Amino acid sequence: MAERALLDLRGVSIAFGGLRAVQDVSLTVQAGTLTALIGPNGAGKTTLFALMSGFLVPDSGRVVFDGVDVTGRAPHLNARAGMTRTFQIVQPFAAQTVRENIAVGAHLREPKRAAALAAAERVAQQVGLAPQLDKPAADLTVAGRKRLELARALATRPKLLLLDEVLAGLNPQEIAEMIPVVRGIAQSGVTVLMIEHVMQAVMNLAEHVWVLAQGQLIASGTPAQVTADERVIEAYLGHGTAARLRGGQAS
Template identity: 80%
Template structure:
């Protein structure tokens, strides 16, 4: 990764649910201004790790530092005010409200006046490709539209760090290809992005650095090319066939390239 100050620093995070060790002694650093990825098989503990970072659950052990401050166990609301915002795998917009009104909810984190929040919603909608659907009810959006709305609501909070939890899940190859530049544009605007993602060609295209989680433990980290060649990653997650295809296709997103 390029040299930069650390925005998020998690050290020795652990969380168990009964006898299940969901996250075990995980440490990683996210540099300011980077676009990085967290990958791994289903049930690896990726979403639990996001919840620990963002304050939705408290760790059994370990620390979370954001923008130089210890925020371990701090509420999601306070973390969002500091600039850490996350999206969710299962998108649940306010169905009876318009796209504009949904985005304005996020904008109200920092903007008290409704007029200002709605104006902010218009700006954010343009960034994620929803400008033509601002007056549409959220319930009338396609799956791809709802994914963009989830992204817009998070972006409206003016985050320093955006945690994207499978923002490409459920999209067809064309929709994935159309979403990639949106995510890249957010990162290029100065927002630090850490994404959980299963669409490996998107990870190869977007991420500067990748961490790989399996059974709650980090098993590898490095550039996308490095981790897809790592024996432990091939064994635990990718499989030999997928790993070989990814090595051969390091360019644009390939249709249907997911694991």
């Protein structure tokens, strides 16, 4: 089967005041893939997600989703077209149950409450929240809230799911338990692009990785290729540490 570009960024840039947060970024996400965007803190990764999904409008460049130019199109319209994102800061409706929270996402496709609640139950099974469906969202652990954020996005029935640090704040066991959940979503036919700092997850999950530093793409390739790239090592570690590593001087 021929590869099909689901998301295509063409020379996307944005500045805030004098700061160029994203500079001339071009990348293509193929349908049916699980890929990752990595980079040091402040690299512009979340800003790039906001440009993709319509929360920000680029100063220049184009965003093409599923063959349609969606540059600057409102997020709710992009969600209806099949592009959904999660957020680093998880904010569930605390007074509602897990089932009701997931149903909020399901209502994008299911106008009737009963159908939305039934869809919520199916999604909860997929992300491992089924035993907690009737629990108030406020009572969930950090790991539970991360799964809930994932479930709400998944309930919109996306073609493309943008995951913004879905593993942040989790302990090693929780990360290990979440990795097969993300893999399962991709295997179900949803295209996934994830921002992630947990390199264990990136190495385990991603077929292709883009590396952003100071708003610019500095490398792309398989996880093994980019983690061996000197520009990537320098971006994460700084010039001094990278030079010592190359010279075999690091302890």
